[in-house]
Amino acid sequence: MITGYTGTAVRDAEQPLLEAGRGPELMAKAAYGLANAVAWRLRESGGTYGSSIVLLIGPGNNGGDALYAATLLLNRGVRATAVLVADRAHQEALTSFRLAGGRILKLDGRHEECLAVALSADLVIDGILGIGARGGLRGELAGFVERLAEHAPAVIACDLPSGLDADSGAVSGPLLAALETVTFGAIKTGLLLPPGEEFCGELSQIDLGLELGDAELRRLDEHDIVDHWPWPHRVDHKYSRGVLGVVAGSNAYPGAAHLALRGALSAGTGMIRYLGPADPPPEVVRGASTVAANRVQAWLVGPGVVEDEAQQRRCLDALRSGLPVVADAGALSLLPRELGPNIVLTPHAGELATLLSGLGDRTERTDVERQPLRHAKRAVELTGATVLLKGATTIVVGPDGQVYSQSEGTPWLATAGSGDTLAGIIGTLLASGVEPALAAAMAASVHGRAGVLASQGGPIAASDIATAVPRVLGELSCLA
Ligand SMILES: NC(=O)C1=CN([C@@H]2O[C@H](COP(=O)(O)OP(=O)(O)OC[C@H]3O[C@@H](n4cnc5c(N)ncnc54)[C@H](OP(=O)(O)O)[C@@H]3O)[C@@H](O)[C@H]2O)[C@@H](O)CC1
Ligand SMILES: Nc1ncnc2c1ncn2[C@@H]1O[C@H](COP(=O)(O)OP(=O)(O)O)[C@@H](O)[C@H]1O
Ligand SMILES: [K+]
Incomplete structure (x- = not known):
């Protein structure tokens, strides 16, 4: 599992060490780690000596x-130029850099020269701002970085790309895209x-021996999925594995029901009871026409539910049933005021903006895209539900404040019906009794992996994702 901490949490953890006079030691560790990462990159592109x-x-x-990192590298035969972009710099570090033979330039009014120097280097080290940054780069410096970024130089970011908000990942103003970010003490949530x-x-972390509390954010890896996936036991039967009720599709949109059902089947459900007008595949049982008359452990409601009163009523009944529910697509506009933590809402950025606006927080899609975690948290606050916000990185926020960020997918997943498949996978996990936020995060991870496996770098249709899920799970089960 990868864990993320806020800049404030890292500062708090550093504080006792700084008070004990160990600041220089921490900085030396950070510099040593950064120097190694830079040397590694230089070796890859022809060697450190003379670079x-x-x-x-x-x-x-x-x-x-x-x-300090450059001082170490100067001693290994690397040529280094420091461009001072502010009116002051860390004095002791600057002195040791100078004494080791480093060249120093001031940006102040000399953009052309500094730009030419930066573009002639094998690597640019971004040591402008770290966790002490407030807002994006400003003024003259912003203009310089913007011009440099246009040339896409090879950059290693020190702690974080300067101008990126360490806590939220928000970006205001220009930023240098890094090949690698070498981050110190803990991975910051914004990364x-x-x-x-x-x-x-690429992210690499240099351990500073900090005593950190609970992480602000988690990213599940394959071992976490293996540990928490509801693998069937030898004596399981279809009912013990969990029955999922599905309210999906309408006369106008029967396809969404198929994709949601295929998603649920692909993740290994015990049984599905389907309510709606689509013709379900042979593995799926037709449920009784009312929600109350079906014995299930969880519901999946909403894919393809558009302008169909009977289906909309079923969605609402499921949402009020007290059982775990994944509410997707059409169900997101039908939500009752009170929701519990076992309801998983699965909006994309546009749907989240509509949801928040409907709850009285006027929000545009671009607001969500700029600060996705903040808006997902707000939706949790306003609804009491668990929220999965879809995107290239999918964010899950649970009502107890747990946050997951999963990023295994491929842009080929951005295809119609892909989200229906994801909802199906979540439904299966909820029916198996997996805790909602964890279920949502594991489903996002497996959905992303299935997209990658199905795509192999080429285009995919939503049904290909479901086809690939059993293979993803098969491969993961080998790690158990
Ligand atoms: N603490 C430790 O033990 C360890 C910390 N470590 C390292 O320290 C880093 C944090 O260092 P830090 O606190 O000095 O902050 P940092 O980000 O370098 O600069 C902040 C200064 O920038 C300025 N400024 C702010 N915003 C700005 C903007 N938008 N545009 C322009 N300027 C802006 C602001 O100046 P002001 O505007 O207030 O005059 C402020 O003084 C951390 O990321 C890690 O790399 C490691 O060595 C391990 C041990
Ligand atoms: N650029 C991307 N990279 C990786 N995954 C993506 C990207 N864009 C979208 N996705 C994923 O594809 C799915 C799209 O879902 P959604 O927008 O609901 O589609 P639909 O409503 O057509 O089913 C989500 O799981 C989302 O996380
Ligand atoms: K930086």
Whole structure:
């Protein structure tokens, strides 16, 4: 499992060590880790000796880390130029950099020269701002970084890409996209959240021995899925594995029901009872026409439910049944005021904006895209439900504050019906008794992996995702 911590949590954890006078030791560890990562990259592109790096140095400790790292690299034969982008820089680090033979330039009014130097280097180290940043890059510096970014230089970010909000992943103003981000003490939540995560490249973490509390955010890996997936036991039967009720499809949209049902079947449900006008596949049992008359452990409601009163009534009945429910697509506009934590809402950014606006928080889709975690948390606050916000990175927020961020997918998953398949997988997990936020996060992970497996780099249709899910689970089960 990958865990993410806020900048504040990292600062709090560092505080006792700083008070004990161990600040320089922490910075030395950070610099050593960064220097190794840079040396590794330089070796990949031809060797460290005689290669050149340019450091963009801001006013704080982030610049200090980069300068100390460069000092170590100067001693290994790397040529290094520091471009000071602020009116001050970490003095001790600057002195040791200078003494080791580093060249120093000031950005102040010399953009052309600094740009040319940066573009001639093998690597650029972004040591402008770290967790002390407030907002994006400003003024002259923003203009310089914007111009540099247009040339897409090879960048390693020190702690985080400068201008990215360490907590939310929000991006305001220009940012240098990194090949790699070498982060210190703990992975900051903003490095695991859109939109900032797209700028981080590969993530590596340098351990500083900090005593951290509970993580703010989790990203499940394959071992977590193996540990928590409801693998069937030898003596299980279809009822003990969980029965899922599905209210999906309408006369106008029968296809969504098929994809949701295929998603649920692909994840290994014990049994499905289907309510709606579509012709279900042979593995699916037709349920009684009312929700109350069906014995199930969980409901999946909403895919393809449009302008169909009978289906809408069933969705509402399921949402009020007290059972775990995954509410997708059409069901998101039918929600009763009071929802419990065992209701999983699965909006994409546009649907979340509509949902929040309907609850009195006027929100545009672009607001959600700029700060997805914040808006997903707000929806949890307003509804009491568990929220899964779909996207290239899918965010899950549970009512107890647990946050998951899963990013296994491929852009080929952005195809009509893909979300119906995901809802089906969540439904199966809920029916098996998996706790809602964990069920949503595991489903997002498996859905993403299935997309990658089905795609092999090429296009896929939504039904291909369901076809690939059993193979993904088969491969994962081998890790158990
Ligand atoms: N603490 C530790 O033990 C360890 C910390 N470590 C390292 O320290 C980093 C944090 O260092 P830090 O606190 O000095 O903050 P950092 O981000 O370098 O600079 C903040 C300065 O920038 C300025 N500024 C702010 N926003 C701005 C903006 N938008 N645009 C322009 N300027 C802006 C602001 O100045 P002001 O505007 O207030 O004058 C402020 O003074 C951390 O990320 C990690 O790399 C490691 O060495 C391990 C041990
Ligand atoms: N760029 C992307 N990269 C990875 N996954 C994506 C991307 N865009 C969308 N997805 C995933 O594809 C699915 C799309 O769901 P949704 O928008 O509800 O589609 P539909 O309503 O047509 O079924 C979601 O699971 C989402 O996370
Ligand atoms: K940085």
